[in-house]
Amino acid sequence: MKARAKSSKTPYPIWVYGEYITNPPIRPKDGAVRPEGHYIDKGGYPGANVYEADMTTFCTQTAAVDRYGKEIYTQDVILYETQEEIGYFIVENEETAVDVVWGEVMPLNGLQAEDIKVIGNLIDCPDFIEGMGFYRDNEIEIPYIPLLNVQMSAYPYLKLECTKCKHTVLACQYKAKCKDCGGFLKTGFTTKVYREKEKAFA
Ligand SMILES: [Zn+2]
Structure with missing residues (x-):
């Protein structure tokens, strides 16, 4: 295996x-x-x-790959992205993925390879689901996060802003909670900022 x-x-x-x-x-x-x-x-x-x-x-390897041909493993966090929408899935097992925000279970092979990208995994980012739940429950726009750990990548650092103490930190890895006060962090990697960066990469 x-x-x-x-x-x-x-x-x-x-x-x-x-x-x-x-x-x-x-x-x-x-x-x-x-x-x-x-x-x-x-x-x-x-x-x-x-x-x-x-x-x-x-984590076990599944039969699926993402748009870059990268093998998908259980516990992976997947960014789902089309012209119309974005979403995040967790690979539950070799057959299924779960929508992080809405809880819908999908067959893994029902996600088109060209619409998905592995952005990290739950072992390295264990509080990702909790963080996304905070956005959903508080009706905050789900942030666009193209990578959960931007170290060794061309992406800029993530800007994490605490919703409680208002402290802002730049970090190379996504995390859900402020280490000073335990408040939830908003990820400043907004679509707008990213789109500008994306243009710069193009
Ligand atoms: Zn805080």
């Missing part, structure tokens, strides 16, 4: 993509035998690129 998970035995956790295995081959560099467990094998020389997996971060 193709999967991804964060490594549990590296100095700090990294995403590892590959084959999920429970009985890894011996480690070629020292002949070490590893116990039965949860591992991701990145491939290459047998046993050389095997990582112990933190199963709380385990």
Whole structure:
């Protein structure tokens, strides 16, 4: 099974993509035998690129891809975008995606690849659903967020404005709540700002 998970035995956790295995081959560099467990094998020389997996971060690969041909995994956050509308989906399992704002369940293969883009995942952004719920419940326009972590990308930083203490921070990663007061953050990555940037990229 193709999967991804964060490594549990590296100095700090990294995403590892590959084959999920429970009985890894011996480690070629020292002949070490590893116990039965949860591992991701990145491939290459047998046993050389095997990582112990933190199963709380385990996601399986689905058959779907986004508009850039990127494989879609369970727990991914997907931006759905057409001429008329935007929306966000969470990939629940290999078959279904759930509309984050309205709760509608969709077959994953009912979303056209050209209308969807993977923007992050719930492991890295666990409060995304809660944040979107705040916009919906307070009738605030759902923000346009083309990427949940803009570090290593061409996008500008996200502008997060606290609805309670009014503090504004620039951040490279989306988060739902203000760390000072716990208030919900409005994401300043508005359609307008983004559209201007998009023109600049074009
Ligand atoms: Zn605040």
